[in-house]
Amino acid sequence: MKVLLVDDEEKITNVLASYFEKNGDITYIANTGESAIQLIDQIPLDMIILDLMLPDMDGESICQYVKLNYDVPVIMLTAKISIESKVTGFELGADDYVVKPFHPKEVIVRAERLLPESHKKQVITSGNLELHKNERQVVWKHQIVQLTQHEFNILLLLAESPKKVFSRDDIIQKLFGYDTEIHLRVIDQHIKNIRKKINRDYIQTVFGLGYKMNEKVKSE
Template identity: 40%
Template sequence: MTQEKKILVVDDEPKIVDIVSLYLKKDGFLVKTAYNGKEALKVFREWKPSLIILDLMMPEMTGEQTCEAIRKESNVPIIMLTAKSDENERIKGLSIGADDYLVKPFSPRELVVRVRTVLRRFQPNEVMADILTFNDGDLEIDATRHEVKLGGKVIDLTPNEFKLLLVLAKNPNRIFTRTELLEKVQGYNFEGYDRTIDAHIKNLRKKIEIDQKNPKYVRTVYGMGYKFEGV
């Protein structure tokens, strides 16, 4: 899998870029680097990476601004790097479209594992069945192609948003706790950070719900979690 995967590493600290690039290359990935947001956008558009490792704090154009610009064009997986360990900062990074979050200082080996895990979630080896449709075809989820349509129009979802929607849609009316959804979507626990699911749900609703305050598909079950109510 890794031999064909292209990773873009973006950080304004050359030492971090060099170390991360070294570990990724040893693991068989193709790597390109950038040292600011503007340069990262240029490489992203020209090279079409499979995944982006993006520092949050950068001069000229922050990681948040870069992530938001990329999300307007692509659902490519993004792993955020930051020196801030505050939970709200993690939630903020995930809410703008990041798929994972790693706090500095970090283990390069752990980062490589995170990269592999996110890529597996984005392009799973198993073929997931069929096309799910709801409300007379208003919402269509193609599990094999990782494609979602609303009213016939393709909706761009991040890997985590797609996985979250698929888990819920395959189990209509079942109530999932935040912890259950976190385990199913992330593949491992972020202890103490089940609020990350709230951020993903909020983003998902922006994309598939006409009225976010009165959602038709992804409903909140207060004190318990979330469920899918499409018919």
């Protein structure tokens, strides 16, 4: 899984990163809230380990941002916490709490227990649509659909964060990099091609903003 470790103490993030990487996971580190938000917006994450207290913003605000825009579990790290603060955190969407000091193995176990089945199986489903990440295969109504590499990447990007609206600039930057000179209309054409190959209702156009997965689509 892709794990973002957010804590202003580099010793903590480095130790956690070492244990997660030995576990076969990919880690990203942020020591400020601002850098954490940037990584959250740039990388399709599977898990976020988030310190409650950061130098530039509180962890609860970051947790709230994550839950409004992404389907990613969040484990909060804290030195001490009252029941009132814990209830507030859960109301904002925190999935679990770990109290410092802790052993990194405890964090890994808690993270793996929170990992959605779709990520464990590397399959994302939405109605009659299935995206098999390892095989890079799309199945719609039990039939394999042939998408180009770019079409698959765009559909996967949207499907992994179904609550988030991606602008055409977002899609270009995430899939092709900041230095690319791809025209914005190329993304529109890719979306059009995807819609032709599966039910067009799966990808929703948000006027003036961009594209997102239509969470209301359950079946056809």
